[in-house]
Amino acid sequence: MRIATSHSLKAGAGEGGGEAISALVAALGSTPDFLVVYTTEHHADPALIEALAAGAPGAQLIGGTSCGGVMTEAGFHTGVHGAIGLLGICDPDGAYGVGAAPLAASPFAAGAEAIQKALSAAGRDYEAPILIWCSQPPGCEEQVIDGIQSIVGPKTPIVGGSSADEAIEGRWRQFSNDGVLADHVVVAALFPSAPYGAAFQSGYAPTGDTGVVTRADGRRVLEIDNKPASEVYSRWTGGEVPAFETGMILAKSTPTPLGRVAARQDSVPMFVLSHPALLGVGGELSLFTDIAEGDHVHLMRGSPESLVKRAAVVVRDAMASSSGSGQGSIGALVIYCGGCMLHVRERMDEVAEQVREAMDGSPFLGAFTFGEQGAIIDSCNRHGNLMVSAVTFG
Numbered sequence: 001m002r003i004a005t006s007h008s009l010k011a012g013a014g015e016g017g018g019e020a021i022s023a024l025v026a027a028l029g030s031t032p033d034f035l036v037v038y039t040t041e042h043h044a045d046p047a048l049i050e051a052l053a054a055g056a057p058g059a060q061l062i063g064g065t066s067c068g069g070v071m072t073e074a075g076f077h078t079g080v081h082g083a084i085g086l087l088g089i090c091d092p093d094g095a096y097g098v099g100a101a102p103l104a105a106s107p108f109a110a111g112a113e114a115i116q117k118a119l120s121a122a123g124r125d126y127e128a129p130i131l132i133w134c135s136q137p138p139g140c141e142e143q144v145i146d147g148i149q150s151i152v153g154p155k156t157p158i159v160g161g162s163s164a165d166e167a168i169e170g171r172w173r174q175f176s177n178d179g180v181l182a183d184h185v186v187v188a189a190l191f192p193s194a195p196y197g198a199a200f201q202s203g204y205a206p207t208g209d210t211g212v213v214t215r216a217d218g219r220r221v222l223e224i225d226n227k228p229a230s231e232v233y234s235r236w237t238g239g240e241v242p243a244f245e246t247g248m249i250l251a252k253s254t255p256t257p258l259g260r261v262a263a264r265q266d267s268v269p270m271f272v273l274s275h276p277a278l279l280g281v282g283g284e285l286s287l288f289t290d291i292a293e294g295d296h297v298h299l300m301r302g303s304p305e306s307l308v309k310r311a312a313v314v315v316r317d318a319m320a321s322s323s324g325s326g327q328g329s330i331g332a333l334v335i336y337c338g339g340c341m342l343h344v345r346e347r348m349d350e351v352a353e354q355v356r357e358a359m360d361g362s363p364f365l366g367a368f369t370f371g372e373q374g375a376i377i378d379s380c381n382r383h384g385n386l387m388v389s390a391v392t393f394g
Helices: 013-028 046-055 107-121 141-152 229-236 304-321 338-343 345-358
Strands: 002-008 034-039 060-065 070-072 075-077 084-090 095-102 131-136 158-162 174-176 179-181 184-191 196-202 205-217 220-224 258-265 268-274 276-279 285-287 296-301 331-337 364-369 372-375 381-384 387-393
Touching (some): 002 013, 013 046, 013 084, 034 046, 034 364, 046 060, 046 179, 060 184, 060 364, 070 345, 075 345, 084 331, 084 364, 095 107, 095 174, 107 131, 107 141, 107 184, 131 174, 141 158, 158 331, 158 364, 174 184, 196 268, 196 304, 196 372, 205 229, 220 229, 229 285, 268 381, 304 331, 304 338, 304 387, 331 338, 331 372, 338 345, 338 364, 345 364, 372 387
Parallel strands (some): 034 060, 131 158, 331 364
Antiparallel strands (some): 002 084, 034 084, 070 075, 070 364, 131 184, 158 372, 174 179, 196 387, 205 220, 220 285, 258 268, 258 296, 276 285, 372 381
């Protein structure tokens, strides 16, 4: 099993894709069997997929748009014309397949259909994959996970990120061998020949403020402890997010998301985060995850320093979880929240360098997403915000 990455900052989708795939094939020494593609919205154009297909015929392709740039072991890549990042796997002893399905009918059905197509493309119908990678739009990730698990069960790790754009304008796209897709679930079924490790964490800690969701609707928290959610959240943040300032609060709320305990490891709680997005005129708090009445929520807090360090910590944890740990890693995929990236954008070179050091220089591809998916403990698959998800191989 061989892994390599490449990137391009060229302006045109076709030109950039051609440059990136040529460099990737040269680094691998052959065309990849499996190709992961993340780009900024600038390159979400059919010419990109055409260039990649021409340079790597036969490769199973998955990916999506990334906010602000991409990162590899060569650094954080961004520019006025956007960025393209590729990771290729050459693995004749493994099997890889990608499937895509539209969300129109139902996110649950789309997740189920996409994984069935992916298994068929891998030539492993009716088998549970070793690992699943996913890309989908923000908005219905929990249902997509449920749909995938309806086919393969809950024990296969589902890892990936929700596609993103530059200004939360719905310009995010998903990529597969079918082309540049809008409002699709794209799923890869992976049967790698090398060991893998996975980790899913955040760089936030609980503050001690906690309450119970007493009224909720989908992704909106209406009340916490029978009080308007906006008032409770504003009080918990010490007024950093004023309850009377209705509308978008993503930037203000990035340091203080809500957390829920998903599992415990040696009695230590493992949190999945929800990023508050909007304060409504009725006192409601809208999130980028589903929420339910009865959920216990904790105010979490993260510092720029903790967010800068977290990606490397998660990568090291993924490496440590691998049955091949102690041998290093031959490559990795890293999902880093787009909101966290924007919060520490001036320090993203540090983030990339710390991951490179954790990987001992081995290739990795990182994308910045508007939602993160991963397995916390014992393949406890979850969707969260402001988190880091990583898979390492070897």
